Amino acid sequence: MNSSTDVLILGAGVNGLSIAYELCKRGKKVVVAEKAEIGAGASGSCDDMILLQSKKPGILLEMALGSLELFRSLREELPCDIELDTKGGMILIEDEEQLSLMEGFVAGQKSCGLEVEIVGRSRVKALQPLVSESVIASTYSARDSQVNPLLLMKAFYLGASERGLRLLRGAAPVSIEPRAGGWATRLASGEEIESGAVVNAAGAWASQVCSLLGFELPIIPRKGQVMVTEQIPPIGATNVWSAKYIASKLKPVAARREAAGAAQTPEERYGLGFAFTSTHSGNYLVGSTRENAGFDKGTDPEALALIGRQVRRFFPVLANVNFIRSFAGFRPSTTDGMPVIGEVAGRPGFFVAAGHEGDGIALAPITGKLVADLVEGRTPGYDLEKLSPGRFLGAKGA
Template sequence: MSYKVIVAGGGLIGTSIAYYLAKSGAEVTLIDSKDIASGTSGSCDRAIMIQSKKPGPTLDLAIKSAALYQDLEEELEVDLEYRKSGGMIIIETKEELKVIKDMVALQQKSGVDVRLISGDEARKRQPGLSEDLLASTWWEHDAEVNPLKVSFAMASAARRLGAVIKLGSPVRNLMTEKNRVIGVETSEEELYADAVVVAAGVWTPQLLKPLGVDVPIIPRQGQILVSERLPPLLRTGILSASYITNKLRKGASREAADPFGVGLAIGQTHSGSLLIGGSRQFVGYNTETNPEVTQKIGEVAVRAFPQLAKVRIIRTFTGLRPYTADAKPILGAVQGMDGIYIAAGHEGDGVALAPITGKIMAQIVCGEEPEKDMRAFSLSRFKQ
């Protein structure tokens, strides 16, 4: 009899785990309270930025994930709008230059050959960038993909491999027996399994709490503006250095200086729309858009690309990114309890890390040695 696994959560992470599990022969049931990509994975941007990752375990994972993305379209037989577009982190001030210089040095040490380029070279690579731009980074291996297509393609591929997908089925409870999770209770039925993987992003803590397991994931709201369809304009993925400094930001003083955590993250979709982000705010599970944030994001966008002042905005939306205090996801078993695994907390790295997360979680859940030492991502790292 084959190994039965339930994956709770149909976002990028859950669908990827379901796919890799089904591929390795497990009997998979993927359940979601609403639909595939109905939460965070359906309200994010499309960047597979490697150079923005913190050097260390996350960057190592991102590099492995990027390698998987290269063959994924062929493997899943779907156009994922994957494109190796290259990426830039644009630098506007001397202070930012200093921070980014240090980061680039660390990345070069980790084997990512990001380069610092002049403002002129940046404008040559990406016409339309502001004359005021001081410098930029450039890395040709950054890429982009359509996260909706990835989620749906992973789910379909899992289904072709025998996985059962149950949508509109909220998990009410994780069922336990002694120190073991034996299945889930949904609004309609009780499902039993040898293992349960919770890949419910910002909604993960609520599922684990009744077991007395504290999962320190906090929703962090990010807002994005959508433009009308435009002719091809952006050749590469672009972040502003302030996006990085906001990501790494901790102190309360900076929070006071910019409560919205605005930094530019811009890309162009296959259809021609620009996705212009973003912000980082702790506002609980609130997903209301904020006109003031729209304005601030608009300001940084127009400052970087003056011609964007003439572009029409057709929509704004927000997504809840699953934040953890050390900017690393939680991936692996739960100490002291059997049959339960967590894969959540990727914040803004979910698109980049989805394939490798699925592959490694499948290895862990099937009892194989994961291809990378995963101790840095264990839930128990927070127990101090």
């Protein structure tokens, strides 16, 4: 069966659906082809943070700030609640090395316009009365926020469907070929879609999609395992992360030690960092690992024990709380820690919007706008040079 549309989006994760919603709002005919089901990849297996503090100063932080503004208007216009909340966030600091790392990081973010500060022990205690004595200081930003990624995908999907979106499941691309004025994409579902533009929003699978066109991108799956607790009353004013988590994002300890010839600890092998957020329903999401494990989506007792011990070290009060579920997702990770957003040189009408690693939820609204601008041939409001696919493809393009 053949059909034609303005834009074909590959991937029904939060970014694919955000792009679909934005394009549908602008009157485009859109088909989303998804290999499995809505949110089957990272978007359905992640936590709920819109953490501004974790973003590198520069384009990513600017985009995250822009995205937060968009979230506020989306909350009003989307057809269902997305549980958007701004509770603030803290990055817990346990030693002097982390303190100096975070001081530098915070200074850079302030210069980008983020309200964030380092707070001492007494303020930490006021905001997190149950936190461990081992925490010597913390960052604090009142602007860190959260959103329910599952409801966000539902809302984008419903909003786009009202405006004519067609979603195909079980529809991984099998071949993508140039046609006059666009592309012809054959899907595993048997259908062939002709479209003026194709947007590759396949997350950790984005490079596999590119390989159908004969090139690759350095986007690999980083597995993050997360633990879910039973529902409990809030135990602090904000969501929290550890400086170690930021450090492992900025400069993985494991990599440094490996270079120095040291054996890895289990924590390093799993890329363990602390992320602790409470959902609207009262479950806490406790994370997480950051592993190179290919596409193995399993959770394992060793990693969960590390996560369990870690959360008890930070919040001893949790000893009597049950954990009820674990899950793992593949954060689409790039070699330079920046997402890939842009048209591929030499492939007019083929766009990539992937590689957001742990920032996919936070950046989904702005990614939707930017990609819709690119597809329409408008100049987006950000300089996307640093995100362009071309940075990985050399001067000749793909």
